[in-house]
Amino acid sequence: MEIGFSYTRIDECIENLARITNLSIEAVTVDLDEALNKIAYDTITSPIDIPPYDRSAVDGYALCSEATTSASPSNPIPLVIKNKGNKIDCSEALPVSTGDRLPLGADAVVMLEDTYTDNTRNIVYITRSVPKYLNVSRMGEDIKRGDTIVEKGRLIKPWHIAAVAAIGLSKIRVYRGIKIGVITVGSELKSGGIDVYSEGGVIDVTSKLLMSSLREYEFIEPKWYGIVEDSEEKIALLLHRAVIENDIVITSGGTGPGSRDVTFNVLNFLRNEMKIGIISRGVAMRPGRPTTIATINGKPLFMLSGFPIAAYIALRVLVVPFIARLLNIQGIEPIEVPAILTRRAVGSIGYDVFARIKAYRCEDSICAEPIAIHGSGVLRTLMDANAILHIKHNLEGFDKGDKVWIQIL
Amino acid sequence: MEIGFSYTRIDECIENLARITNLSIEAVTVDLDEALNKIAYDTITSPIDIPPYDRSAVDGYALCSEATTSASPSNPIPLVIKNKGNKIDCSEALPVSTGDRLPLGADAVVMLEDTYTDNTRNIVYITRSVPKYLNVSRMGEDIKRGDTIVEKGRLIKPWHIAAVAAIGLSKIRVYRGIKIGVITVGSELKSGGIDVYSEGGVIDVTSKLLMSSLREYEFIEPKWYGIVEDSEEKIALLLHRAVIENDIVITSGGTGPGSRDVTFNVLNFLRNEMKIGIISRGVAMRPGRPTTIATINGKPLFMLSGFPIAAYIALRVLVVPFIARLLNIQGIEPIEVPAILTRRAVGSIGYDVFARIKAYRCEDSICAEPIAIHGSGVLRTLMDANAILHIKHNLEGFDKGDKVWIQIL
Numbered sequence: 075m076e077i078g079f080s081y082t083r084i085d086e087c088i089e090n091l092a093r094i095t096n097l098s099i100e101a102v103t104v105d106l107d108e109a110l111n112k113i114a115y116d117t118i119t120s121p122i123d124i125p126p127y128d129r130s131a132v133d134g135y136a137l138c139s140e141a142t143t144s145a146s147p148s149n150p151i152p153l154v155i156k157n158k159g160n161k162i163d164c165s166e167a168l169p170v171s172t173g174d175r176l177p178l179g180a181d182a183v184v185m186l187e188d189t190y191t192d193n194t195r196n197i198v199y200i201t202r203s204v205p206k207y208l209n210v211s212r213m214g215e216d217i218k219r220g221d222t223i224v225e226k227g228r229l230i231k232p233w234h235i236a237a238v239a240a241i242g243l244s245k246i247r248v249y250r251g252i253k254i255g256v257i258t259v260g261s262e263l264k265s266g267g268i269d270v271y272s273e274g275g276v277i278d279v280t281s282k283l284l285m286s287s288l289r290e291y292e293f294i295e296p297k298w299y300g301i302v303e304d305s306e307e308k309i310a311l312l313l314h315r316a317v318i319e320n321d322i323v324i325t326s327g328g329t330g331p332g333s334r335d336v337t338f339n340v341l342n343f344l345r346n347e348m349k350i351g352i353i354s355r356g357v358a359m360r361p362g363r364p365t366t367i368a369t370i371n372g373k374p375l376f377m378l379s380g381f382p383i384a385a386y387i388a389l390r391v392l393v394v395p396f397i398a399r400l401l402n403i404q405g406i407e408p409i410e411v412p413a414i415l416t417r418r419a420v421g422s423i424g425y426d427v428f429a430r431i432k433a434y435r436c437e438d439s440i441c442a443e444p445i446a447i448h449g450s451g452v453l454r455t456l457m458d459a460n461a462i463l464h465i466k467h468n469l470e471g472f473d474k475g476d477k478v479w480i481q482i483l
Numbered sequence: 484m485e486i487g488f489s490y491t492r493i494d495e496c497i498e499n500l501a502r503i504t505n506l507s508i509e510a511v512t513v514d515l516d517e518a519l520n521k522i523a524y525d526t527i528t529s530p531i532d533i534p535p536y537d538r539s540a541v542d543g544y545a546l547c548s549e550a551t552t553s554a555s556p557s558n559p560i561p562l563v564i565k566n567k568g569n570k571i572d573c574s575e576a577l578p579v580s581t582g583d584r585l586p587l588g589a590d591a592v593v594m595l596e597d598t599y600t601d602n603t604r605n606i607v608y609i610t611r612s613v614p615k616y617l618n619v620s621r622m623g624e625d626i627k628r629g630d631t632i633v634e635k636g637r638l639i640k641p642w643h644i645a646a647v648a649a650i651g652l653s654k655i656r657v658y659r660g661i662k663i664g665v666i667t668v669g670s671e672l673k674s675g676g677i678d679v680y681s682e683g684g685v686i687d688v689t690s691k692l693l694m695s696s697l698r699e700y701e702f703i704e705p706k707w708y709g710i711v712e713d714s715e716e717k718i719a720l721l722l723h724r725a726v727i728e729n730d731i732v733i734t735s736g737g738t739g740p741g742s743r744d745v746t747f748n749v750l751n752f753l754r755n756e757m758k759i760g761i762i763s764r765g766v767a768m769r770p771g772r773p774t775t776i777a778t779i780n781g782k783p784l785f786m787l788s789g790f791p792i793a794a795y796i797a798l799r800v801l802v803v804p805f806i807a808r809l810l811n812i813q814g815i816e817p818i819e820v821p822a823i824l825t826r827r828a829v830g831s832i833g834y835d836v837f838a839r840i841k842a843y844r845c846e847d848s849i850c851a852e853p854i855a856i857h858g859s860g861v862l863r864t865l866m867d868a869n870a871i872l873h874i875k876h877n878l879e880g881f882d883k884g885d886k887v888w889i890q891i892l
Contacts, residue, residue, distance in 0.1 A: 110695045126680040131790075172789070173671030173685040216862050223866075231892075232695035233865040236688040236791055240862060242677035262582030268651035271535040276582040279645040286519045286641035304580075380581070381540075382645055409891055411820040412848060438886055439821060453625050453649060456642040457632075477847055482818055482891075 079356035079364070083467060084426050087354045087367050088396045094351055096372035097321055099401060102250040106238055109230045111292035112248035113403055118223045120241045123214035128181075130170040132209045135189060135198055136180035138164035139206040150199035155191070167198050176210060183209035217241070229293075229405030249401060251295035254393075255316035256284055259328035259337050260380055261303040279453060280326045280382045287389055291406070294397075304328050304336045310343045317348065317370045324393065327380025329364050337377050338366055358467060359426045362388040382453050387428045390462070408481035413442035413461075419472045421465035430459035431480050442480050459483060488765035488773070492876060493835050496763045496776050497805045503760055505781035506730055508810060511659040515647055518639045520701035521657035522812055527632045529650045532623035537590075539579040541618045544598060544607055545589035547573035548615040559608035564600070576607050585619060592618035626650070638702075638814030658810060660704035663802075664725035665693055668737035668746050669789055670712040688862060689735045689791045696798055700815070703806075713737050713745045719752045726757065726779045733802065736789025738773050746786050747775055767876060768835045771797040791862050796837045799871070817890035822851035822870075828881045830874035839868035840889050851889050868892060 082090075101115040130136060137153060141164045145151040153167040161178040162168050168177045176183070188202045217223070223241060224234045230248070238246055264275040271277070278301055288296035299316050302308050309328070316323045328337035341350050351369040359365070361384035366377040376393050378385040390408075398406055413433055421427045430445045442463060445455045461480040465471055472478050491499075510524040539545060546562060550573045554560040562576040570587040571577050577586050585592070597611045626632065632646045633639065639657070647655055673684040680686070687710055697705035708725050711717050718737070725732045737746040750759050760778040768774070770793035775786040785802050787794040799817075807815055822842055830836045839854045851872060854864045870889040874880055881887050 106691070107694070110698055122677055122680065124680075125685075129685070171671060172669065175683060221863075232692050232699065232795070233862060235695045236692040237862050237866055239691040240686055240688045242675065242679065242686060244674075244676075260581065262580060265653075266651065267653075268531055270651065271531065271533075274584060276534075276538070277649055277651060279649045282515070282648040283641050283645040285516070286644045289519055290641065386641070409818060409820075410844070411818075435819070453642060453646050454630075457646055 080354070081356040081358035081363060081425070082354035083358050084391055087357055087392065088399055091353045091367055091369070091374055091396055092399050094353065094372075095369055095374050095400070097374060097400060099249045099252055099321065101247040103245050103247050106235055106244055106246055109235060109238075109246045109248055110232065112230050113293045113401055114224045114226055114228045114230055114234070115247040115249055117226045118238060118241075118243070118246070120217045120219055120221045120223055122241065123219045124217040124240050125211045125213055125215065127213050128176040129211050130172060130174045130176060130183045130209060131211045132183055132185050133171050134169075134183045134185045134209060135167035135200075136162065136170045136174075136176050136183050137167040137200065137204065138162070138180060139182040139204050139208070140164060142182075142184070142200050142202070142204045145200045145203050147201045150190070150201045152197045152199050155196045155198050167200070181206050181210070185209060225404065227402040227404050229403060231405070249293060252293060252322065252397060253320040254288055254294055254296045255299055255320035255323045256281060256288070256296060257299045257309070257312050257316055257323065257325045258301045259304065259309060259325055260301065263301045263327070265301065280380055280385050283382045283386050283453075284324065284326060284378075284389060287386060291394070306336055306340050306343050309337060309340045313340060313370070313375075314344065314347070317373055317375070320373070322374045322376070322393070322397075323370070324376045324378060324389075326378045326385045329366060329377050329379065341368060341370075344370065357388070357392065358424055359387070359391065359428065360422055361428070362392075363425070365392065367392070383430075383456055386456065387462075391426070391428065391464075408462075410479045410481055411440060412477055413440040413480045415472050415474055415476045415478055416441050416443045418474050419444040419463055419465060419478075421469045421471040423470060424467055426467050427465040429463040429465060430455045431461040431463050432458055433461040433480055433482070440480075442478060489763070490765045490767035490772060490834070491763035492767050493800055496766055496801065497808055500762045500776055500778070500783055500805055501808050503762065503781075504778055504783050504809070506783060506809060508658045508661055508730065510656040512654050512656050515644055515653055515655055518644060518647075518655045518657055519641065521639050522702045522810055523633045523635055523637045523639055523643070524656040524658055526635045527647060527650075527652070527655070529626045529628055529630045529632055531650065532628050533626040533649050534620045534622055534624065536622050537585040538620050539581060539583045539585060539592045539618060540620045541592055541594050542580050543578075543592045543594045543618060544576035544609075545571065545579045545583075545585050545592050546576040546609070546613065547571070547589060548591040548613050548617070549573060551591075551593070551609050551611070551613040554609045554612050556610045559599070559610045561606045561608050564605045564607050576609070590615050590619070594618060634813065636811040636813050638812060640814070658702060661702060661731065661806060662729040663697055663703055663705045664708055664729035664732045665690060665697070665705060666708045666718070666721050666725055666732065666734045667710045668713065668718060668734055669710065672710045672736070674710065689789055689794050692791045692795050692862075693733065693735060693787075693798060696795060700803070715745055715749050715752050718746060718749045722749060722779070722784075723753065723756070726782055726784070729782070731783045731785070731802070731806075732779070733785045733787060733798075735787045735794045738775060738786050738788065750777060753779065766797070766801065767833055768796070768800065768837065769831055770837070771801075772834070774801065776801070792839075792865055795865065796871075800835070800837065800873075817871075819888045819890055820849060821886055822849040822889045824881050824883055824885045824887055825850050825852040827883050828853045828872055828874060828887075830878045830880040832879060833876055835876050836874040838872040838874060839864045840870040840872045841867055842870040842889055842891070849889075851887060
């Protein structure tokens with residue numbers, strides 16, 4: 075174990091951070107059309123039944139189903155067309171359009187194509203037997219009065235928007251965008267074209283991966299603060315600004331064993347001006363061990379590895395689950411599916427291991443092939459992967475042929 | 484079978500429409516940061532190896548691994564610190580930072596914590612045996628020259644953005660937004676609060692469901708044209724405008740058996756001014772049978788049911804797959820997973836049936852519970868569902884306990 079590091083379990087980190095942070099995200103009222111993929115701030119229940127009464131689902135004639143029991147093309151049943159009123163008896167039929175309220179006395183609707191009319195005599199002939207409630211949208215069949223339409227914390231999907239519209243709301247309260255500042259640390263890093271390499275530099279890709287991964291969540295507003303060299307003063311300055319401007323701050327790079335650990339040292343630098351709390355120096359996960367979790371003035375700070383995959387995994391398993399835990403978000407959990415391992419996947423006792431997986435359909439199962447890892451950055455493994463296998467800290471791994479649960483990327 | 488309808492298979496509709504339409508979507512160049520969830524217009528291959536040379540993955544000393552074979556804390560191996568140059572021999576070590584190119588003669592890097600120095604004598608002691616290539620990011624290990632970074636038609640995810648950045652590009656060509664106009668038909672439909680119901684109207688929810696479902700795709704630019712009553716003239720006017728302004732037009736409502744079928748009749752209305760092609764009047768699917776597919780001036784027109792679920796399913800299985808087929812899009816296919824049916828799910832020979840499913844984890848499988856359907860609109864079934872079961876046209880259905888593939892919503 076490297077000096078100064080103690081590897082805390084992921085779930086413990088999240089719990090401890092949630093307990094200590096004073097982060098609070100307020101509500102904002104938005105037009106319903108803008109609520110998609112935001113997080114509901116309120117639990118909304120229906121004040122009414124929908125439909126609010128039995129109504130016709132087609133254009134046709136409302137009638138008593140009883141009257142048509144023996145109807146057929148060879149035995150058409152004549153009914154008197156009633157053109158007005160909201161009541162019929164079983165010798166009558168009332169023309170209705172889609173959405174019309176059923177008149178009293180009617181319990182079904184026959185479609186136009188199952189009728190013909192004798193207009194001179196004001197008679198409609200019914201050529202089929204119509205069961206009770208045929209072509210009727212029944213009161214409350216869609217949404218019942220008191221039904222929950224959307225719960226507080228729910229990721230708002232298209233059907234929630236439709237249901238909220240159905241109860242007559244055109245605006246909805248959601249959590250405002252969660253502001254996340256991202257700082258990229260590394261003297262070797264440059265933005266630019268491939269000439270960066272010939273000049274001995276390294277093109278920064280970790281910020282691209284982090285920023286675009288954050289942009290996948292429409293309730294997050296990420297802001298990039300650029301690349302800063304391995305200078306404690308310069309990092310401190312940027313961190314100070316990012317903490318003030320955001321709800322959560324993420325750094326990547328300049329951390330962990332084998333580096334000068336500048337990013338962590340910056341916390342000492344800031345102690346005079348800001349309140350620093352260390353949640354965990356090191357997290358019991360692979361990749362991502364050198365991750366540090368802290369609070370600055372009560373705001374969460376995640377200091378991630380500079381390696382793209384390690385930073386990406388930490389975002390998925392630490393940062394996003396922390397936000398989900400804080401706001402009790404439902405609907406952003408990774409999709410977990412059962413699969414058959416095609417090769418052994420090695421874990422690491424004491425660490426939660428996240429293996430990249432190439433999943434594919436094989437006969438009547440999903441096969442999960444662990445991707446061989448040749449290096450620590452290795453974006454390629456993420457490009458080839460479409461799933462992640464979480465090997466829990468108390469497991470040595472899984473054997474070929476084992477049934478495992480994988481998370482779809 | 485209703486008069487005038489002939490139910491064509493879904494895949495046949497898509498093929499026929501793709502063959503007949505003259506729809507073409509051009510490229511647009513965007514900043515890499517704006518390319519997320521757009522569709523790549525070009526196949527991009529790497530012009531270089533990444534890393535472009537063997538480089539250090541940590542801060543430490545570059546050395547010959549051979550020289551450290553017997554090193555341990557009790558047997559530290561002394562090496563001469565070489566502070567300059569790009570070449571060492573096996574008695575030397577060169578200080579390196581993360582990202583630095585390995586000097587000639589070096590094949591590994593030892594981390595600072597596995598060393599101590601005697602600065603007066605310019606000697607570093609190595610306290611562990613260092614295997615070849617330890618802490619080295621090898622040339623081409625991430626991306627090899629000629630490797631495909633992203634293929635034409637690929638939905639661009641965060642790792643593609645990172646990889647494109649790694650090869651020095653800051654802009655990328657993507658398909659421009661696909662413009663889809665949505666027209667909502669129905670004299671009974673209103674926008675507004677719950678007083679709509681007491682006034683005998685029906686609140687329009689289908690447009691909310693369609694528009695927000697389309698907004699889920701960041702390469703689609705949907706525009707809503709509002710609600711129009713069942714008037715052929717008024718629908719024709721709006722359709723005319725929507726066809727001019729969009730790549731694809733969707734109508735919902737006013738179609739199918741049991742209605743006055745106004746939306747379809749509008750096509751006759753427009754024949755004088757615009758070139759109309761009928762691909763299919765009716766589609767062999769449930770829900771969604773009354774769907775009509777046509778072209779207007781070569782542009783695709785989907786005339787969907789006014790019922791929210793039917794319209795939503797048609798969007799998922801007809802409209803989006805048509806776009807995917809046209810641009811050869813990879814990466815937006817629904818995620819299909821194996822599951823065990825908890826109840827019988829009834830199909831309909833000749834029709835592709837899409838049953839809403841409540842999927843949940845049960846022991847080491849996923850259980851799939853078909854949701855009972857009480858009505859034809861019934862938004863509730865979509866709110867309760869998290870998956871869809873496609874029962875193909877040649878199947879009578881599945882029994883309780885059958886292993887099926889469900890699509891995650």
